Amino acid sequence: MTDALLTADAAGAPDPRRGRTADFEARVKKRNAAEKRFRFYGRLAIFVALAFLVTLLGRIVSQGYHAFTAYEVSLPVYIDPLRVDRANPMGANYDALIAEALLAKIGAPNDELGENLLAAQELVSTDLGFNLLDQIRKDPNLVGKTLTLKGPVKADAQLYLKHEIKRETAEGDRKISDQQMDWIDKLEKAGVITGGFNTRFFTASDSTEPEQAGVLGAIVGSALMLFVTALLAVPTGVLAAVYLEEFAPKNRWTDLIEVNINNLAAVPSIVYGLLGLALFINWMGVPRSSPLVGGLVLALMALPTVIIATRSALKAVPPSIREAALGVGASRTQTVFHHVLPLAVPGVMTGVILSLAHALGETAPLLMVGMVSFNPGIPESVTSAATVLPVQVFIWETASERAFHEKTAAAIMVLIGFMILMNLLAVIVRRKFERRW
Amino acid sequence: MVWIVLVLLTALSALAYGLGRRKAKAAGKGHSRPNYQGAYVALWAVVPAGLLLAVVLVFGGRIEHAMLSADAPAAVAELPSEQQEVFYGDARALAAGKATSGTYDFGPLKAHLDAKAAQSARQHQIFLTAAIGLAIALALGGFALAFSRLKPDFRARNRVEGWVSGLLIACSTLAVLTTIGIVASLAFEAFRFFQSVSPLAFLFGTEWSPQIAMRTDQVAADGAFGAVPLFAGTFLVMLIAMIVAAPIGLYSAIYLSEYAHKTSRGVIKPLLEVLAGIPTVVYGFFAALTVGPIFRAFFNWVGAQTGGPLGDYLMQVQNQMALTAGVVMGIMLIPFVSSLSDDIINAVPQSLRDGSLAMGATKSETIKNVVLPAALPGVMAAMLLAVSRAIGETMIVTMAAGLQAKLTLNPLETVTTVTVQIVTLLTGDQEFDSPKTLAAFGLGLTLFLVTLTLNVIAMRVVQKYREQYD
Numbered sequence: 001m002t003d004a005l006l007t008a009d010a011a012g013a014p015d016p017r018r019g020r021t022a023d024f025e026a027r028v029k030k031r032n033a034a035e036k037r038f039r040f041y042g043r044l045a046i047f048v049a050l051a052f053l054v055t056l057l058g059r060i061v062s063q064g065y066h067a068f069t070a071y072e073v074s075l076p077v078y079i080d081p082l083r084v085d086r087a088n089p090m091g092a093n094y095d096a097l098i099a100e101a102l103l104a105k106i107g108a109p110n111d112e113l114g115e116n117l118l119a120a121q122e123l124v125s126t127d128l129g130f131n132l133l134d135q136i137r138k139d140p141n142l143v144g145k146t147l148t149l150k151g152p153v154k155a156d157a158q159l160y161l162k163h164e165i166k167r168e169t170a171e172g173d174r175k176i177s178d179q180q181m182d183w184i185d186k187l188e189k190a191g192v193i194t195g196g197f198n199t200r201f202f203t204a205s206d207s208t209e210p211e212q213a214g215v216l217g218a219i220v221g222s223a224l225m226l227f228v229t230a231l232l233a234v235p236t237g238v239l240a241a242v243y244l245e246e247f248a249p250k251n252r253w254t255d256l257i258e259v260n261i262n263n264l265a266a267v268p269s270i271v272y273g274l275l276g277l278a279l280f281i282n283w284m285g286v287p288r289s290s291p292l293v294g295g296l297v298l299a300l301m302a303l304p305t306v307i308i309a310t311r312s313a314l315k316a317v318p319p320s321i322r323e324a325a326l327g328v329g330a331s332r333t334q335t336v337f338h339h340v341l342p343l344a345v346p347g348v349m350t351g352v353i354l355s356l357a358h359a360l361g362e363t364a365p366l367l368m369v370g371m372v373s374f375n376p377g378i379p380e381s382v383t384s385a386a387t388v389l390p391v392q393v394f395i396w397e398t399a400s401e402r403a404f405h406e407k408t409a410a411a412i413m414v415l416i417g418f419m420i421l422m423n424l425l426a427v428i429v430r431r432k433f434e435r436r437w
Numbered sequence: 438m439v440w441i442v443l444v445l446l447t448a449l450s451a452l453a454y455g456l457g458r459r460k461a462k463a464a465g466k467g468h469s470r471p472n473y474q475g476a477y478v479a480l481w482a483v484v485p486a487g488l489l490l491a492v493v494l495v496f497g498g499r500i501e502h503a504m505l506s507a508d509a510p511a512a513v514a515e516l517p518s519e520q521q522e523v524f525y526g527d528a529r530a531l532a533a534g535k536a537t538s539g540t541y542d543f544g545p546l547k548a549h550l551d552a553k554a555a556q557s558a559r560q561h562q563i564f565l566t567a568a569i570g571l572a573i574a575l576a577l578g579g580f581a582l583a584f585s586r587l588k589p590d591f592r593a594r595n596r597v598e599g600w601v602s603g604l605l606i607a608c609s610t611l612a613v614l615t616t617i618g619i620v621a622s623l624a625f626e627a628f629r630f631f632q633s634v635s636p637l638a639f640l641f642g643t644e645w646s647p648q649i650a651m652r653t654d655q656v657a658a659d660g661a662f663g664a665v666p667l668f669a670g671t672f673l674v675m676l677i678a679m680i681v682a683a684p685i686g687l688y689s690a691i692y693l694s695e696y697a698h699k700t701s702r703g704v705i706k707p708l709l710e711v712l713a714g715i716p717t718v719v720y721g722f723f724a725a726l727t728v729g730p731i732f733r734a735f736f737n738w739v740g741a742q743t744g745g746p747l748g749d750y751l752m753q754v755q756n757q758m759a760l761t762a763g764v765v766m767g768i769m770l771i772p773f774v775s776s777l778s779d780d781i782i783n784a785v786p787q788s789l790r791d792g793s794l795a796m797g798a799t800k801s802e803t804i805k806n807v808v809l810p811a812a813l814p815g816v817m818a819a820m821l822l823a824v825s826r827a828i829g830e831t832m833i834v835t836m837a838a839g840l841q842a843k844l845t846l847n848p849l850e851t852v853t854t855v856t857v858q859i860v861t862l863l864t865g866d867q868e869f870d871s872p873k874t875l876a877a878f879g880l881g882l883t884l885f886l887v888t889l890t891l892n893v894i895a896m897r898v899v900q901k902y903r904e905q906y907d
Contacts (some may be wrong), residue, residue: 031799038801042692045685046705049775052768053712059727060719236608243605260612266822266892267885268829270856271619274881277863278622285498300615307612333598361716364831364860372864390718397722397836405726412719419714 060416064409066162070198070211071153073124073187077101079136081144089136089143094129095121098149105192106183119180123187125152125211152200153193155210155403157184161195164406201410205376206392210403213396215411217378221291221371221386222360222418228295228382229302229359234352236299237306238341244307245314246336265304272301273368281369289370292382297369298359305358309351313344318437346433350426357422361415363390389415442490446483453482453580460587467589477593480600481583486576493568501564505529505557510549528553532561623885626878633872634662639879641665645842645853647862647873662876664883666842670759670852674834675827677763677848678770683820685767686774693775694782695804706776713772721836724765729756729837732764736849751849757839760848766833770823777822781815781902782808818898825891829884831856855880 077098084092099120103110110117128151136142152158156175159165165174167181176184187193205217248254276297280286286293317340325335341348366372371391379386387395389411396408457478461471506525513524524546531554587593631639642663689709693702733756740751785808793803809816839851840861862877 031802035799035801038804039692039696042688042696045688046692048685049689049712049768049771050705050708052771053708055727056712056715056719056723056768059723063726236611239605240609240611243602243609247602247605248609257609257612260616262896263889263892264612264615266825266888267619268825268831268856268888270829270831270859271623271881271885271888274859274863274878275615275619275622278626278878279618283499283622284495303612303615331594331598333601337601357714361714361718363716363718364835364856367831367860367864370864390716393718393722394832394836397718397725408722408726412722415716416719419716423714 060409060412064406064411064413066164067201067406067410068198069162069195070200071158071161071193071195072150073102073128073153073193074148074150075101075105075124075128075192076146076148077132078146079132079143084136084143086140086143089133089140092133094132095126098124098128098132102187102192105190106186108183119177120183123154123157123180123184125154125209127151127209127212152211155401158211159403160184161188161193164402201407205378206374206387206395207376208374210399210401210407213404213407215389215392215414217375218387218389218392218411219414219418221375221379222388224291224379224382224386225294225298225388226356226360228292229298230352230356232296232299233302233306233355237303237352238310238348240303241307241310241314242336242341245311246340247332261304261307265308268364269301269362270364270368272297273365275300276365276369287383287385289373289375289385289387290383291379291386291388293369294366294371294386294388295382297365298362301362301365302355302359305355306352309355310344310348313347313351314340316347316437317343343435346429346435349433350430353422353426353429357419357426360422361390361419363394366391367394389418439494446487446490449486449576450479450483453583454479457584457587460584461589461593464587464589468592469594473594473597474587474591476597478580478583478587480597481579482576483579484600485579486572489572489575490568497564497568501529501557501560502526504560504564505553510552512546513549513553524550525553529557529561532557619885623878623882626875627882630872630875630879634876634879638662639664639876640883643844645858647858647876662872662879664855664880666844667853667855667858667880669844669846670838670842671828671854671856673759673846673848673852674763674766674838674854675824677760678766678827679820679824681764681767682770682774682823686771686823687778687816689771690775690778690782691804691809694779695800695808709772709775712768713776715769717769717830717832718836720765720769721832724761724833724837725756728765729758729761732756732758732761754849755839755851757837757851758849759838759852762834762838763848765837766827766830769830769833770826773826774819774823777819778812778816781812781819781899784815784902785811814898815902818895818902821891821895821898825888825895828891829856829888831860835860855884859884 075098078101080097083097084094096117099117100110102120102123103116106120108116108120128149131151132147132149135147153161156165157180160176160181161184165176167178171178184193200212201214203216204212204214207213244254244257248257276293280293280296281288286296321339321343322335325339326332330338366388371387372395373385373387374395375385375387393408393411393415396404396411454475456475458471458475461467461469461474502525505528506521509521513521516524528550531550639662643665644661644663645666646661689705693705697705733754736751736754740748740754742748743751789807789811790803793807794800798806834854834857838854838857840853840857841851842853842858843850845852859877859880862873862880
């Protein structure tokens with residue numbers, strides 16, 4: 001600065017207002033520009049990060065919301081006694097029967113080669129045929145009567161109804177022919193095909209047919225697995241934290257435990273999967289792909305986070321509480337379990353809920369313990385084969401049928417919905433019960 | 438079965454507690470309150486028996502298995518070891534009235550199988566009776582011992598608190614046991630793998646094709662398990678991820694901690710945390726079905742514009758490539774880098790900033806020349822932690838990077854990573870003893886050691902740095 005003043009004459013005309021040179025002004029301008037640029041980079045970085053978030057969520061909603069509506073067909077079918085044998089209902093071709101009824105509704109003839117029949121069969125789910133067989137096996141007297149069948153429209157036809165397969169696409173590139181499209185339009189006009197909320201998505205489990213697949217099995221599997229995780233990780237994690245925070249002497253052993261906990265929190269999740277495979281499945285013989293083994297693995301994973309959260313909750317309880325309890329003659333154990341821990345419960349709960357929410361979204365270690373398997377049923381207990389929501393997402397994502405893509409996005413929406421619920425719960429617990437000293 | 442035992446144990450503890458309490462009350466005022474006297478009796482009655490039953494539950498199967506295979510008939514002893522395992526497993530399944538696994542056909546050994554099944558059923562009966570009998574004896578013995586000790590001046594509270602602190606120590610030891618478990622299981626299986634494939638060939642081999650080595654005439658041929666292409670792929674994806682995450686994460690941390698108004702910080706920080714809370718499988722889905730096709734369309738379009746050999750190459754770019762996985766992983770790491778750097782920048786004392794500003798430096802000059810150099814070790818540690826995260830991340834690369842093991846640094850090629858190979862080697866049905874599945878543990882051990890080293894270095898630096906300003 002003094003330099004600039006001394007050389008003012010040499011550098012150029014002095015500024016009449018402040019006695020500054022043009023050279024000085026130029027440098028200030030440059031520095032201010034650098035300042036502005038730097039701030040802009042910061043803003044840009046945040047904008048980019050948030051733009052990624054919006055794109056990510058927006059893409060998932062735009063891909064998945066279609067899966068929450070579904071088209072059902074409601075079709076009266078005459079059970080021809082000539083075609084269905086009362087004594088042996090298994091022998092009849094129900095799919096053909098349904099397809100014929102459908103053709104009759106459309107008003108298209110059944111040609112000799114049966115091509116129309118096959119084309120019509122491709123419009124409705126195979127579920128209808130199985131359903132009809134079940135009904136007739138239960139009550140053979142239905143033969144000769146007209147039954148109204150209800151069931152989902154086949155996935156590809158649904159994609160057309162939802163305008164995801166468009167007529168403009170070349171006929172060879174899509175799975176629905178022009179003729180089938182005309183038929184679908186006709187059926188929709190006639191009220192045979194109606195759209196509505198997709199309840200099946202929430203009441204069915206995985207299926208090879210996209211239109212019949214749902215997430216109930218995965219939700220139940222996730223719930224069972226989280227139950228196991230919570231049952232194991234919460235008590236051990238909380239007690240370990242109580243020991244480390246309230247009782248542990250400062251020595252090598254506790255230092256080792258601390259270093260261990262911090263390291264475990266940063267071990268890649270897939271390594272826990274390998275541990276689960278070697279230890280729980282191969283060595284202890286816990287059943288593969290069961291919520292039990294998944295819960296065990298996730299409990300080990302969640303343990304460090306539960307410990308860290310509990311310790312910070314315990315740290316927040318002021319020492320005056322401890323001193324008061326000790327002062328009136330309580331033992332250290334009594335002090336901790338009667339006074340300190342109850343006061344730390346809201347903080348512990350918040351931490352526990354958040355780490356369980358994290359466990360809910362974990363996928364990689366579960367692939368190792370065999371949870372990536374096709375499970376068409378709802379798991380009955382913690383030892384039966386099951387799948388969980390994030391793994392269901394993975395399974396559907398790798399499926400080749402296009403109709404599974406929207407199911408995948410919808411399953412992600414369900415998964416994120418549950419995670420948001422758990423986070424909200426944590427926020428509510430914190431707001432409602434947290435005490436500040 | 439498990440539930441019945443649990444209910445019985447609970448009932449027993451309640452009974453023991455009640456009896457102990459009554460005796461203490463009847464004896465009059467003493468050292469410890471009756472509750473503690475009761476709890477002392479209950480603990481002695483239930484814990485030893487419960488521990489025994491837990492051990493039986495966890496290890497019973499293996500003990501029975503060992504007992505069953507102790508005296509193998511000559512015909513069975515000749516079988517390869519994995520078939521013997523299945524044989525005894527089938528025998529135990531038959532004894533329990535379940536279907537056999539059907540992995541091997543033991544046609545000629547059917548008589549042996551039935552004999553072993555009968556033996557297993559007998560054994561199971563004896564084993565179970567012995568376990569239950571021992572548990573009952575332990576429970577009654579513990580109860581009698583503790584009950585007889587109760588006197589007014591007996592220090593039951595101190596004893597109970599001793600039990601409690603024992604439990605606390607056991608729980609905190611679990612963290613160490615987990616680490617030991619990880620290291621032991623990885624090292625044990627990896628050791629078995631390195632018996633058939635030499636560690637040098639594994640670490641420095643440049644050809645990775647575990648599928649070929651599955652052929653019976655070529656079991657574990659050296660050279661098929663060269664992991665260098667996997668390391669290269671992992672490195673490439675990590676590098677791309679860090680190129681995306683490091684600047685965006687660091688700049689947003691700087692902006693949030695130095696420039697942003699309190700209210701906008703209160704909005705932006707939670708939003709970034711949302712990004713951190715999204716499950717990785719969702720990122721994988723996003724990479725595979727959104728980012729991949731966009732990149733592919735873009736490069737194909739560029740290829741169509743440029744033409745020539747480069748254009749031809751760009752026209753053939755696929756959805757699955759290192760770039761897709763790397764960019765999406767970078768997005769995933771932004772909040773991680775940002776929140777760690779934020780903490781570190783906030784830990785730089787305000788006096789340093791004030792000093793620099795007082796000398797006439799602008800805010801950005803203060804940040805660039807004073808705050809960042811002071812925070813540099815911490816920021817580097819944060820980056821190391823992010824690198825360790827990127828190396829261990831599984832779902833994004835599994836869904837978006839591909840499976841072909843290529844030794845390349847071209848981000849437009851499909852590459853494969855260590856974690857992807859672990860997943861592909863271990864999902865699906867195969868025997869557990871083949872070098873193919875064991876190779877996954879070799880990879881897992883490498884992964885664990887590398888990430889552990891990175892974490893330890895990073896945590897040391899962070900700790901040291903924190904102490905510097907505290």
